[in-house]
Amino acid sequence: MTVLLEVTNLRTEFTARAGLVRAVDGVSLQISRGECLGVVGESGSGKSVTFSSIMGLVRPPGHVTQGTIFFDGRDLRGMSAEEMRGVRGRDIAMTMQDALTALNPALTVGEQLAEVLIAHDETLPKGRAARRAAIRDRCVEMLGLVGIPSPDSRLRQYPHEFSGGMRQRIMIAIALACRPKLLIADEPTTALDVTIQAQVLELISDIRGQMGMAVALITHDLGVVAEHCDRVMVMYAGQVVEEGPTDDVISHPRHPYTRGLLASIPRPALRGQPLTPIKGQVPNLMGLAPQCRFHSRCPLAQPDCLVEVPMLSAGPGRRARCLRLEETS
Amino acid sequence: MSLSRLLERLLQLIPVLLGVSAIAFLMMALTPGDPVQIIIGDQSITPEQEAELRRGLGLDRSLLERFFIFLRNALQFDFGTSYYHRRPVSDVIAERLPATIELSLVALIVALVTAIPLGVLAAIRKNSILDRLATVGSLLGVSLPGFWFGLLLIMLFAVQLQILPVSGRIGYSSEVPTITGFLLIDTLLHRDLAAFGDALRHILLPAITLGLPMTAILMRVTRASMLEVLRQDYVTFADAKGLSRRRVLFRHALKNALIPTVSVAAIETGSLLGGNMIVEAVFGWPGLGRLVVESIFLRNYPLVQAAVLLYAVTYVLLNFVADILYTVLNPRVKL
Numbered sequence: 152m153t154v155l156l157e158v159t160n161l162r163t164e165f166t167a168r169a170g171l172v173r174a175v176d177g178v179s180l181q182i183s184r185g186e187c188l189g190v191v192g193e194s195g196s197g198k199s200v201t202f203s204s205i206m207g208l209v210r211p212p213g214h215v216t217q218g219t220i221f222f223d224g225r226d227l228r229g230m231s232a233e234e235m236r237g238v239r240g241r242d243i244a245m246t247m248q249d250a251l252t253a254l255n256p257a258l259t260v261g262e263q264l265a266e267v268l269i270a271h272d273e274t275l276p277k278g279r280a281a282r283r284a285a286i287r288d289r290c291v292e293m294l295g296l297v298g299i300p301s302p303d304s305r306l307r308q309y310p311h312e313f314s315g316g317m318r319q320r321i322m323i324a325i326a327l328a329c330r331p332k333l334l335i336a337d338e339p340t341t342a343l344d345v346t347i348q349a350q351v352l353e354l355i356s357d358i359r360g361q362m363g364m365a366v367a368l369i370t371h372d373l374g375v376v377a378e379h380c381d382r383v384m385v386m387y388a389g390q391v392v393e394e395g396p397t398d399d400v401i402s403h404p405r406h407p408y409t410r411g412l413l414a415s416i417p418r419p420a421l422r423g424q425p426l427t428p429i430k431g432q433v434p435n436l437m438g439l440a441p442q443c444r445f446h447s448r449c450p451l452a453q454p455d456c457l458v459e460v461p462m463l464s465a466g467p468g469r470r471a472r473c474l475r476l477e478e479t480s
Numbered sequence: 481m482s483l484s485r486l487l488e489r490l491l492q493l494i495p496v497l498l499g500v501s502a503i504a505f506l507m508m509a510l511t512p513g514d515p516v517q518i519i520i521g522d523q524s525i526t527p528e529q530e531a532e533l534r535r536g537l538g539l540d541r542s543l544l545e546r547f548f549i550f551l552r553n554a555l556q557f558d559f560g561t562s563y564y565h566r567r568p569v570s571d572v573i574a575e576r577l578p579a580t581i582e583l584s585l586v587a588l589i590v591a592l593v594t595a596i597p598l599g600v601l602a603a604i605r606k607n608s609i610l611d612r613l614a615t616v617g618s619l620l621g622v623s624l625p626g627f628w629f630g631l632l633l634i635m636l637f638a639v640q641l642q643i644l645p646v647s648g649r650i651g652y653s654s655e656v657p658t659i660t661g662f663l664l665i666d667t668l669l670h671r672d673l674a675a676f677g678d679a680l681r682h683i684l685l686p687a688i689t690l691g692l693p694m695t696a697i698l699m700r701v702t703r704a705s706m707l708e709v710l711r712q713d714y715v716t717f718a719d720a721k722g723l724s725r726r727r728v729l730f731r732h733a734l735k736n737a738l739i740p741t742v743s744v745a746a747i748e749t750g751s752l753l754g755g756n757m758i759v760e761a762v763f764g765w766p767g768l769g770r771l772v773v774e775s776i777f778l779r780n781y782p783l784v785q786a787a788v789l790l791y792a793v794t795y796v797l798l799n800f801v802a803d804i805l806y807t808v809l810n811p812r813v814k815l
Contacts, residue, residue, distance in 0.1 A: 208719055232725075240722030247720075252713035256812055257735045266731075267721045309811040325721065 155332060155365050156182040156205070161218035163197075163204045170437045174200045174213070176389040179462070182333065187359065187366040189380030189397060191373060191412070195433060197389040198369050202335045206243055207235040223332060241271040244326035248338040250318035254310035260321055261306030264290045267328045293324040297354060316347035323354065330362055337369045352379055373416060377401050382468075385409050388434055388444040391462065395469030405479045406471040407449045443474070451475040486804075493800060498551075500792040505550045508785045509543060559786035564778050569786045573768060578661025579649060580760070580767035584752045586664075586683050587691035592745065595695045599702025599741070600734060603710060614699060621696025626755055630689040630762040637685060647764030650679045686763040690755050694748045701744050706737040739809045746802035750795040 163175035175197045182188050192198045204215045207227065220227040223242065227235065239245075247253040255263060265286045268275065272289075276282050287306070294302030297320040310318055319339065326334055336355060340348035356379055359366050368380055376383050376397060384394040385406065393406035404410045411429035431448035441459040446452040456474055465471040466480075473479070516534050525533075534540050538549060553559065559569040602611040637644040649663055650656065654675040659666045664683070667676035709715065710733055718732040756769035764770075768787065775783040 206720060208716060236722045236724065238722065239720055245717075245720040247713055247717055249713065253717040255714040255718065255732050255736070257739075257810065258732070266723060266727065270721065270723050270727075311812050322717075 153184055154181050155184045155186075155223060156180070157219075157221045158201075158205060159219045161201065161204060161215065161220065163200050163209055163213060163215050166212040166214075167437070172436045173439065174389055174436060175204060176439075178218075178386075178389075178391055180384055180391065180394070182365050182367060184332070185359075185363045185365055186382065187356075187368060187380045189376035189383040190367060190369045190386065191371060191376055191383060192386035193371060193433065195388075195436070196386040198386050199337055201386070202245070202337065202367060202369060206239055206245060206335065207232075208239075208245075237271070240267050240326075240331075241329045242331055243333045243335065244329070244331035245335040246319075246322050246326045246337065246339055249342040250322040251310065251315065251342070253322055254318060256310055259307055259309055260294075260313070261287075261290055263310075264293060264306070264321070264325050264328060267325055271329045289328070293328050294321070296327070296358065297321070297324040299324070315343055316350065319343060319347070319351050320354065323351070323358075327358060327362070327364075331364055333365045333367065334359070335367045335369070338371070339368070340370070340372070340375065348375075355379075373401065373412065385412070388439070389436055390444060390472060392445065392473070393465070393469075393471040394462075395465070399466070399469060405465040405469065405476055406445075406473050407451050407475070407479070408445050409471075410479065411448075443472070451478055489800065489803065493796060496796050497793060500796065501551060501554060501789060502547065504785050504789040504792065505547050507788065508781050509546065511781065554786075554789065559789075560782040562775075562780055562783045564775070564780045564783075569782050572771070572783065573786060573790065575661075576766065576768045576771045579663075579765060580753075580756055580769060582662045582664060583683060583686055583690060583760070583765060583767060584749065584756065586687040587694070587752055588745070588749055590687050591691040591694040591698055595698035596702050596738070596741065599699045600706055600729070600737075602699070602703045603706035603737075604729065606707065611703075614703070618696035618699045621692050621699075624692065626689055626692070626758045627762050629692055630685070630759060633685045633689060634762075644685055645682050649682050649766060650675065651682075654678050686759050686765055689762070690752055690759045693755065694745070694752065697748060698741055698745055702737060702741045705740045706733060709733045709737040712736075735809075739806065742809060743802045743806050746798050746805055750798045753791050753794060 158180045161175055161178045165172040165174055178201050190198045203209050205220055268286055268289055275285050290306055291302045339351055380397045383397045383400050385392050387408050393409045404413055414427040429448055434444055442457040443460045446456040460472050462470040462472050465476055557570045562569045562572050565572050598614050602614040605611055634646055638646040656666050656675055659669050663679040667679055715733050718728045757773050760767045760769035772787045
């Protein structure tokens with residue numbers, strides 16, 4: 152499989168009144184064509200900011216200050232704002248956590264779907280009437296693809312006239328309208344009921360298979376990752392702490408943080424026993440010293456952990472940011 | 481919005497309008513002083529003659545009866561005779577109304593075309609010099625008294641620079657036969673471009689003066705709501721779709737940001753009527769505002785009463801329009 156997205160040493164900083172917050176610090180990642188990468192981490196771990204940075208959507212006071220982003224052989228960081236607009240929505244698309252707030256309440260669903268096609272699709276016919284008809288057909292087709300019943304009549308409706316699951320599907324339809332090579336799905340199920348969650352994830356998996364697109368699935372649900380992702384990347388306090396093939400990482404986590412995450416998931420077999428939480432708090436991202444960011448909460452921490460820890464090889468196709476890897480093998 | 485909802489909403493206006501009419505009526509009826517005595521003055525007349533006069537004016541009836549007669553007449557636009565002009569009040573008002581409506585509309589347009597772009601720019605470039613200037617300017621705009629700002633404009637543009645006229649609606653040299661009463665329209669209907677330009681030059685300073693507080697308020701509303709909207713997920717999502725900056729700002733952000741602006745504009749248009757009295761006085765504008773001020777000094781009650789009713793009805797209707805616009809712009813709200 153060829154590499155589609157390659158990010159090296161990405162750093163994104165936010166200037167706050169109290170100082171500089173390094174929300175993303177030295178993140179490197181790769182996504183191959185057609186691959187599904189799960190990105191796991193708790194709130195504030197930098198997973199969403201990492202992908203906003205890749206899409207060039209970080210707004211002031213945030214700035215990408217370091218690193219390279221290559222997509223399909225093109226240098227995204229070197230692109231002008233205008234060139235980036237040509238990539239967003241066409242080659243890389245994104246869905247957001249809550250479709251209710253991501254869809255514009257004042258515009259019809261049809262308009263919000265059509266405008267992506269108008270912005271990016273050069274294959275649309277030139278004549279006015281033919282163009283309109285083609286756009287309409289494509290919109291109907293997309294809504295049908297994501298399973299909206301009688302899509303023809305629903306194009307004229309507004310987002311509030313749809314249920315939560317339907318809105319999520321509409322957002323996915325918008326994201327997929329131009330058949331992107333990469334879909335960034337930012338917590339696609341967090342705002343949904345459990346039954347609808349499964350449907351939406353199934354839908355993304357199906358379409359991914361049909362279109363052969365790669366997916367970055369941002370989530371804090373390891374169960375979702377286990378079911379849908381080829382590889383997984385665990386983030387903590389702005390850094391990648393572990394990555395590798397999903398099955399390997401979940402069955403045999405190497406980083407103490409990943410181990411803690413997996414241990415804190417409730418399991419039916421352990422009913423009645425207290426859960427094992429990760430003790431302590433996520434460190435403040437402001438003015439962090441160059442040392443392992445997990446050491447204050449880590450059961451394996453030693454004095455020599457207070458140094459900058461690089462990503463170390465942790466088996467075939469696996470890496471982890473920990474000096475105690477021999478203790479977790 | 482469905483037609484039945486619209487009708488329902490219109491029916492709700494009736495009690496409000498009744499209340500407003502009652503206040504306008506009582507203002508006249510409860511004012512100290514007996515109109516009959518004022519008319520008689522120093523003349524000596526018999527009690528029979530006085531009773532005759534009272535009956536003739538309808539003042540022998542009960543307050544309630546008189547109110548219903550007032551309502552019935554008002555519905556036929558009959559507000560009695562102006563003491564001063566010795567003509568029906570409705571005729572006198574109809575003569576002056578176009579000048580005031582014209583001035584208010586131009587002021588509204590001036591306010592909208594300056595406030596909305598400024599508010600949007602200030603929001604997009606938050607904390608820039610432009611934003612700060614606009615914020616300070618809007619503070620001045622709401623706090624400067626209209627008569628003082630009008631005089632400043634006259635001193636600068638009419639006296640110092642001598643590029644705009646001091647007062648009036650149109651120069652004496654222009655002769656425009658009345659068709660609609662709106663000079664800007666009538667001059668165009670007569671294809672008299674010189675007169676149109678002249679009328680436009682005359683209306684500019686009063687319209688700016690009248691529209692200034694509204695401009696300031698609308699600018700602030702637009703800036704605040706635009707800032708709020710720009711933070712919304714749907715703006716980020718629109719950006720993530722790779723839409724042009726223009727489309728994100730104007731179609732996605734502004735369409736939502738304008739919802740409060742339009743409602744406030746509709747309501748504030750009512751306040752233009754109040755401002756009219758001062759601005760018309762400063763600029764010698766022959767409109768309703770000046771007529772009302774003169775009539776108050778002359779104790780010309782029927783005219784004042786009719787004007788109060790007119791102002792109140794306009795205000796109520798503008799609020800109604802604001803509600804309608806709000807629903808038209810905001811698909812989530814159903815009346």
